[in-house]
Amino acid sequence: MEQSLKIFNTLSHQKEVFEPIAAPHVGLYVCGPTVYGDPHLGHARPAITFDLLFRYLSHLGYKVRYVRNITDVGHLENDGDEGEDKIAKKARLDKLEPMEVVQYYTDRYHHFMEMLNVKSPSIEPRASGHIIEQLAVIEDIVKKGYGYENNGSVYFDVERYNKEHKYGILSGRVLEDLYSTTRDLDGQSEKKNSFDFALWKKASPSHIMRWPSKYSDGYPGWHMECTAMSTKYLGDQFDIHGGGMDLMFPHHECEIAQSTIANGHGPSRYWMHNNMITINGQKMGKSLGNFITLEEFFTGSHKTLQQAYSPMTIRFFILQAHYRSTVDFSNEALQAAEKGLQRLMEGMLQLDKLKAGNTSDFNIHEFRQKCYDALNDDLNSPILIAHLFEGIKTINSIAAGKMSLTSEDLAEFSTLMHLFVEEILGLTDEKKANNNSETLDGLMQLILDIRQEAKNNKDWNTSDKIRNELGNLGIIVKDGKEGATWEIK
Numbered sequence: 407m408e409q410s411l412k413i414f415n416t417l418s419h420q421k422e423v424f425e426p427i428a429a430p431h432v433g434l435y436v437c438g439p440t441v442y443g444d445p446h447l448g449h450a451r452p453a454i455t456f457d458l459l460f461r462y463l464s465h466l467g468y469k470v471r472y473v474r475n476i477t478d479v480g481h482l483e484n485d486g487d488e489g490e491d492k493i494a495k496k497a498r499l500d501k502l503e504p505m506e507v508v509q510y511y512t513d514r515y516h517h518f519m520e521m522l523n524v525k526s527p528s529i530e531p532r533a534s535g536h537i538i539e540q541l542a543v544i545e546d547i548v549k550k551g552y553g554y555e556n557n558g559s560v561y562f563d564v565e566r567y568n569k570e571h572k573y574g575i576l577s578g579r580v581l582e583d584l585y586s587t588t589r590d591l592d593g594q595s596e597k598k599n600s601f602d603f604a605l606w607k608k609a610s611p612s613h614i615m616r617w618p619s620k621y622s623d624g625y626p627g628w629h630m631e632c633t634a635m636s637t638k639y640l641g642d643q644f645d646i647h648g649g650g651m652d653l654m655f656p657h658h659e660c661e662i663a664q665s666t667i668a669n670g671h672g673p674s675r676y677w678m679h680n681n682m683i684t685i686n687g688q689k690m691g692k693s694l695g696n697f698i699t700l701e702e703f704f705t706g707s708h709k710t711l712q713q714a715y716s717p718m719t720i721r722f723f724i725l726q727a728h729y730r731s732t733v734d735f736s737n738e739a740l741q742a743a744e745k746g747l748q749r750l751m752e753g754m755l756q757l758d759k760l761k762a763g764n765t766s767d768f769n770i771h772e773f774r775q776k777c778y779d780a781l782n783d784d785l786n787s788p789i790l791i792a793h794l795f796e797g798i799k800t801i802n803s804i805a806a807g808k809m810s811l812t813s814e815d816l817a818e819f820s821t822l823m824h825l826f827v828e829e830i831l832g833l834t835d836e837k838k839a840n841n842n843s844e845t846l847d848g849l850m851q852l853i854l855d856i857r858q859e860a861k862n863n864k865d866w867n868t869s870d871k872i873r874n875e876l877g878n879l880g881i882i883v884k885d886g887k888e889g890a891t892w893e894i895k
Contacts, residue, residue, distance in 0.1 A: 409778050410423055412424065412782060413676055414730060415675075415678075416678065430467060430469050433473075433646070434456070434459070434471065434645065435639075435673070436472070436648040437649035437650070438476050441477070441507070445699065446698055447697070448691055449700075454724045454832075455729040455785075457525055458729075460525060465825075471639070474527040475533065477533050491504075491615060493508060494613065494614050503614075508534075522717050523718070523832045525832075533626065533635075537626065540631060559624065561597050561603065562664065564603070565581070575659075575672075577654045579659065608622035633673065637673070643674065646674055646675075647674035648680075650680055650682070652691075653679070661673060678729075683732075684733070684734045703715050719744045719747055722833060723740055729785060746795075747833070754824075757819075760820075762813035766811045770822070773822065777790055777822065787831065794826060854890045857873065882894075
């Protein structure tokens, strides 16, 4: 590959040159949502972060298999091994089947990701669809002596694992510290040690979501799904595992332990973690009750919001910060992002109107490399955006007659700006899209009015021709009592 990408590997705590296991193929696994409520701003950040990675790796010529899971079983309250399943609880409160809850909020998640221009992953497996695979991994871990059964539940023996491997290698947690902080919290537990984690949980009589196993009717522990599904779709070791920083411990630490025993090594060579979005310095999350949903941002319906913010404003707001830095929400910051995005999009519109000159006053090759250097430095999107605003400044200077570019340089400059703004950062001009929609609506209404006038004059040939020609273009006209309507098939 022409470009050399460096990413910060959480495992080594340093930037490393990205070298895929089997180039040009890249395996990317990202922890997706637990679908028991509408997505909020905190969900948007990992989605956009790893969408940027997916887009850039694809642009560099890699063939990326991007797997992002849907957690629909096993994620208990407080992210531990005790309490009620988050989806089952929502189903109980709403008097629905758990899978009704899952389907509804999965569809909602997809809808809002599409609005944010987040590309769909290559594969989006659900935990509940991979119970057999999870049980196979559990049985393997038990057979090797690192899992033990008690009263129908199966737990991972962290103490034994730590004697031969390092538990805490990713997060920096030390087992001795876990002894002092967790030993007395669950004295009557089925576990040997309270920091052991569940591989399989026996379902209580009231627990709706359950599957038969040799241990009990139950359900898998939360950490098991990612080990089983990443192995199935990406192999026992793949290139990059991503997710939010809040998943580093215990979720990703447990994944490493499970994979090390089941497959002989950790699941991935590189670990990438996006930082949190905060409100007044506190992590935004459903469990804390301080979240604002994406729908509330787009409609301005939350009491904290001074106005509505468009999907592209939210995307730009997130990309303005490096993915490993915290982002504190405020109306002022979002309003600044809105103005910045507007300036960027106005410049892009101006770019397409520029006329070539006889000379070039702008170093295109230097601009190109600066943009790539930013992305190659651990996806430094804020530096890239700063360079793009230099490009906008150049566009305005050319339009004002203060600078010029030859036709060859102007063509390359235009290609680069569209590449980095639209294809890699995934930013689109919402006003242009809305205007196009309004223009189409107006044009179709005019055509239908002309057709109706032909029908009133009993000019059936013209009426039929309009309908048939629109049909050839993929536009279906339907006649009704209230007049004709249209839709694109």
